[in-house]
Amino acid sequence: xxxxxxxxxxxxxxxxxxxxxxxxxxxxxxxxxxxxxxxxxxxxxxxxxxxxxxxxxxxxxxxxxxxxxxxxxxxxxxxxxxxxxxxxxxxxxxxxxxxxxxxxxxxxxxxxxxxxxxxxxxxxxxxxxxxxxxxxxxxxxxxxxxxxxxxxxxxxxxxxxxx
Numbered sequence: 691x692x693x694x695x696x697x698x699x700x701x702x703x704x705x706x707x708x709x710x711x712x713x714x715x716x717x718x719x720x721x722x723x724x725x726x727x728x729x730x731x732x733x734x735x736x737x738x739x740x741x742x743x744x745x746x747x748x749x750x751x752x753x754x755x756x757x758x759x760x761x762x763x764x765x766x767x768x769x770x771x772x773x774x775x776x777x778x779x780x781x782x783x784x785x786x787x788x789x790x791x792x793x794x795x796x797x798x799x800x801x802x803x804x805x806x807x808x809x810x811x812x813x814x815x816x817x818x819x820x821x822x823x824x825x826x827x828x829x830x831x832x833x834x835x836x837x838x839x840x841x842x843x844x845x846x847x848x849x850x851x852x853x
Contacts, residue, residue, distance in 0.1 A: 698727060706727055707727070712845060713751060715728075715760075716756070716804075717803040717804065717845045725753075725754075727757075728751065729748055730750060730812060731812065731821075742819045742821075748811070759799075763799045765799055765812075765828050765834075766829025767798055803843070805840050807846040807849060808837065809828075812827050
C-alpha cells in the first residue's frame with residue numbers, strides 16, 4: 691500500500707505527461723489522455739525506499755492499457771525466447787506465464803521497444819539506491835545483460851535527454 695506522503699503529486703504527474711509524449715514500451719506517440727505514469731521498478735518493490743518510488747528516472751509515460759497489463763511483473767525475454775517459449779501477444783507486447791495456470795510470479799513482460807533504455811534506467815536506479823538483485827526486476831541476469839548491450843534507438847536517446 692502506498693502511503694499518502696509517498697504518492698506522486700498531481701503537478702509532477704502533469705509535468706511527466708507533458709514532457710514525455712512517447713510510451714516507454716512501444717515508442718508510440720500517445721495522446722495526452724492515453725498517458726499514464728509507469729514505475730519501471732514497481733511500487734511493490736520500492737516499499738523499503740520511498741525515494742526510489744518517486745525518482746524521476748523511475749517515472750515514465752506508458753499507454754494506460756500496458757501500464758495495468760504490466761502490473762508489477764518482471765521484464766523478460768528476447769525474440770529467440772518468444773519463438774521458443776510461445777509468449778502470448780497483446781497489442782505488440784509479449785508476456786509469458788506458466789503453462790496451464792495463471793501464476794503471477796512466472797509472468798514476464800516483454801515490451802515491443804525500449805529494451806536498452808529500460809535496462810539502462812534499471813541499472814542506474816539499482817546503483818543509486820544500492821539494490822542488489824536485478825532478478826527482482828528482470829527474469830534473469832542474462833536477459834538484463836542482453837538488454838543492456840542492445841544499441842540505443844534514436845527515440846531512446848531523445849527520451850534520455852529529457853533529464
